[in-house]
Amino acid sequence: MASQAPAPRTPLSRDRVLRAAVEIADADGLDAVTMRRIGDALGAEAMSLYYHVANKNDLLDGIVDVLMAELNEAVDRLTVVTDWKAAMRHRILTARAVLLRHPWAPRLLESRTTMRPAVVIYHDRLVGLMRSGGFSYDLAHHALHALGSRALGFSQELFDPADASPNPDADARMLADLAEQVPNLAGMLAEVAHDDPDSTIGWCDDQQEFEFALDLILDGLARLAAR
Amino acid sequence: MASQAPAPRTPLSRDRVLRAAVEIADADGLDAVTMRRIGDALGAEAMSLYYHVANKNDLLDGIVDVLMAELNEAVDRLTVVTDWKAAMRHRILTARAVLLRHPWAPRLLESRTTMRPAVVIYHDRLVGLMRSGGFSYDLAHHALHALGSRALGFSQELFDPADASPNPDADARMLADLAEQVPNLAGMLAEVAHDDPDSTIGWCDDQQEFEFALDLILDGLARLAAR
DNA sequence: TGAGTCCGTCTTACGTCGTAAGGCTGACTT
């Protein structure tokens, strides 16, 4: 029982660790990303990861880096448009398309507290577009705040996630119970159909809603920039 | 050593548990809110809490209820204004004032997945205001999405928290390192002073920035409503 | 008065997490 094949396993690396983490997040969500689980995926022990990653926080930062690399690559591939507004719109919606491939991304980005270079660079390009459209630095600064996370392609919804209610009727039933307490919402929901099966991120934050809000803000900015 | 005073401690209750949890969050942040810590604060064991609270998730929901009760109370105290826009503005900024007393609130609200009645009721009143301003249900619905978490008085910032960089120069130094990679941001930051000591929630999401974005959206909505 | 019920609390214990401390091994120097 001596001459077992010595298992020529590929050595670990920060890149492999991060990539494995992203795969786990894609498959089973952010909470499934644990050191032990990553270790398993790579055929190593959890503690071995610490040679390539300082700690869990650094790991999550690294995941953001991987994500943002994918996002920046997609966004930089875009053909140049002269109109700043169309360019920003396109850029942001492209970013959103990338995020839709990683449903865990909004939660992760919101939770991150450190500034990652790739995120900074992304916003720099947005400011560049606005400058090309005649924005003052001050207005561009305001614009970033107004867009908030929408600049990156998502917006946090209060009643959000897909994992909210196991049965889709639960929300409706609760609203029915509250009906006389919330007459305005009840009326609104009666009129606005919420059962769009194409709902992408969150409750009814689907593509149309995202674009509506985005255009509302871009139009407002355009008016201010034109003054 | 027999006749020790029998410690006439006040019995636990859901309300006491939730109130203790909020106090802990106010004092030491959301991560400090653990079952054992709440138990300590109440002179009880962690497991005793489970008689009054289903689980940790239910506890967090309960914290949201306490918070939103405080918020709704503050907001309903407002004097009636005929102008829907001024009323919404006032209402939202009042909500924000309450949230500023509980820095952990945005993170908690974002993380919550279940619909709490108090949150629903809050939004119902907003829709009511918009209806009074001539909004269609459809436009009011869009408006809620456009406002996002801003409707509740906060907006998530990508480079956010107070706990981000121990030394306030770290961010600036990193940007300096990236300077040639992010010329637009570097220019912007050189011009826009970010060292506002009154920064409230987050990096530079201070009151003026919040109001700028809020007014931008409200103005845009007003234009759409007027059509 | 005594037995049964049950509410409220505590005890003990399990499995999970992140990670500190240090041991082993094989490749590379010198």
Add this chain to the structure above:
DNA sequence: AAGTCAGCCTTACGACGTAAGACGGACTCA
């Protein structure tokens, strides 16, 4: 041939949420 050290593993600790059930005292009903 001896020493160094990068890379991985073993063991262990202290958090966490919480399942299972024991315990005590108040209450009900005979």
